[in-house]
Amino acid sequence: MPRPPRGLPRPPRRSAATAAAPGRRLLLSAPIFYANGPPHIGHLYSALLADALHRHRGLRAAGPSRLSTGTDEHGLKIQQAAAAAQTSPPELCERVSGLFRQAFTRAAVSFTDFIRTSEPRHQRSVRHFWGALRDGGALYKGCYEGWYCTAEECFLPESQLAERTDAQGRPCKVSVESGHQVHWTKEENYMFRLSAFRDPLRWWLRDNPGAICPEPFYRRVLSWLQDELPDLSVSRERRRLQWGIPVPGDPTQTVYVWVDALVNYLSAVGYPETHGEWWPAAHHVVGKDILKFHAVYWPALLLAAGLAPPERILVHSHWTVRGQKMSKSLGNVTGALGCMEQHTPDGLRYFLLRQGVPERDGNYYDEKVAKVVNSELADALGGLLNRSTAPSINPSNTYPRFSASCFPKVVGHGETRGVGRARAEDYALVAAVAALPLHVAECFESFQIYKALESIDLCVRQSNSFFQRHAPWKLNRKEPSERLWLDTIVHVTLECLRVYGTLLQPVIPHTADKLLSRLAVRPEERGLADVTFLPRYDGKPCPFEGRQLGPDTGLLFRRLEKSSPCQVEKL
Ligand code: MSP
Secondary structure, eight states, X not given: OOOOOSSOOOOOOOOHHHHHOTTOOXXXXXXXXXXXXXXXXXXXXXXXXXXXXXXXXXXXTOSOEEEEEEEXXXXXXXXXXXXXXXXXXXXXHHHHHHHHHHHHHHTTOOOSEEEXXXXXXXXXXXXXXXXXXXHTTOXXXXXXXXXXXXXXXXXXOGGGEEEEEOTTSOEEEEETTTOOBOXXXXXXXXXXXXXXXHHHHHHHHHHOTTSEESXXXXXXXXXXXXXXXXXXXXXXXXXXXXXXXXXXXEXXXXXXXXXXHHTHHHHTTTTTTSGGGTTTOEEEEEEXXXXXXXXXXXXXXXXXXXXXOXXXXXXXXXXXXXXXOOOTTTTOOXXXXXXXXXXXXXXXXXXXXXXXXXXXXXXXXXXXXXXXXXXXXXXXXXXXXXXXXXXXXXXTOBOOOOOTTTSOOBOSTTOBSSOXXXXXXXXXXXXXXXXXXXXXXXXXXXTOHHHHHHHHXXXXXXXXXXXXXXXXXXXXXXXXXXXXXXXXXXXXXXXXXXXXXXXXXXXXXXXXXXXXXXXXXXXXXXXXXXXXXXXXXXXXXXTTTTOBOOOOOSOSSOOOOOOOOOOOOOO
């Protein structure tokens, strides 16, 4: 007769103040990726979201942070993929893990930890974690039977199955979610008392409404928790699954691949020795398909092992390609490496983060990448830099002076001190750009990076209109009053560009670096604390005024060609 686990812990309530406290440590994570095929743009998107958050946090100097990712190398799925590729699981994993590492490095994903579940350090963590579950009374041995989906590596209830016919025309059952065939499986397994954790999970979510973001996914998890939670099978018979970590003390069983995989977040912070320095300050970025594993199973497993649930789970939707789900059979799997070759790493980063809305599936096609990136990065942003640094406008190649008499400060009720040359639209631009860093920070905090990019793009367009409106190329630099105004126009424009360059670093690191270097913004001046826009407008000194600009190293972002669709790399 199953025993309930000893003393259910009450999950901690966290205040927003604790989460934002300066100097605190934070573990950001991307998932670990199945080592059964090369990385595609969907995988890259998961990693880029986590990377952009990690980089933005770095700009805020908010305290030490780590970014973990890696490869998920055990399980039937990998065992079968290796057999199909006529290789061994270790060889397949070595190759695929290398491709993920290569793609993430090429994409400038700033990971600090790359966990392979086949590594001894991780296996040690899993064994320890298993021991904690066992010692806490959360495991029992039971006979389990049900429909198993190898692609999703889990048992599925009848409600998630549909009737189909297989390739030979025989009736079969498939998973509604993934479309993959399921097989009836009966075996003796270790079971985890998930059923006992329904209330603790509900308390956790009730006390921490920001724990799962965006909100529709939070509600989805709450709705799952309205139903009974069946206990979870957490091992497989070793004779069926050899490619995995043996259950400690029972060599006839292999640890379930999802328990193995989830523990990677603890391995990354040195479990069972040093994890206390980081855990539970962890934010997991995950796709919607793996939400249940992260928002139900993982917190329950942690509670059972005497640890707190992660602080936040940030959920995103999926990319389709030309309106269709990516699949090997359709031949439309869009490889991450090939795509970066075609659109450049920053081009692809910008597109995925600008167009990816976490609540909704996004639709990828190459022409759209070229259109968005050419219009926003090459033309609008690159064009603005090009025009405002042109030798004809700025022959001395310096950060020119701002004149408060040309652009007097608004002192209330729209009144200005003195009669300047700036117009109402120019004041609107200054207000919009001054508010941008905080707005962008709020967008990152609420996991709406696409909104941050939309706002930056709007400001870039406003700056272009400002430049166009005042046509500085028509002003006579030999005439002192004209010269003051010309320099002020260029100063304001460069200040705008400095803000955009600073704020775009988490999204397009190479391009932002090029932009800031051209503006002679030193590496130690690129954080959010230094971004204060147009200090001269507020009567404060501007450290850049009069500084020699950096060398002209050519176009900020070269327009992308429209070329043939990218294919996935061959294994
Ligand atoms: N190995 C598990 C995760 C274990 S984490 C402890 C896994 N791997 S995966 O390779 O299938 O997927 C990894 C990530 O890629 C998931 O966040 C998943 O949502 C994401 N994507 C896979 N296909 C995707 C799209 N088409 N679009 C966007 N993201 C998608 O699940």
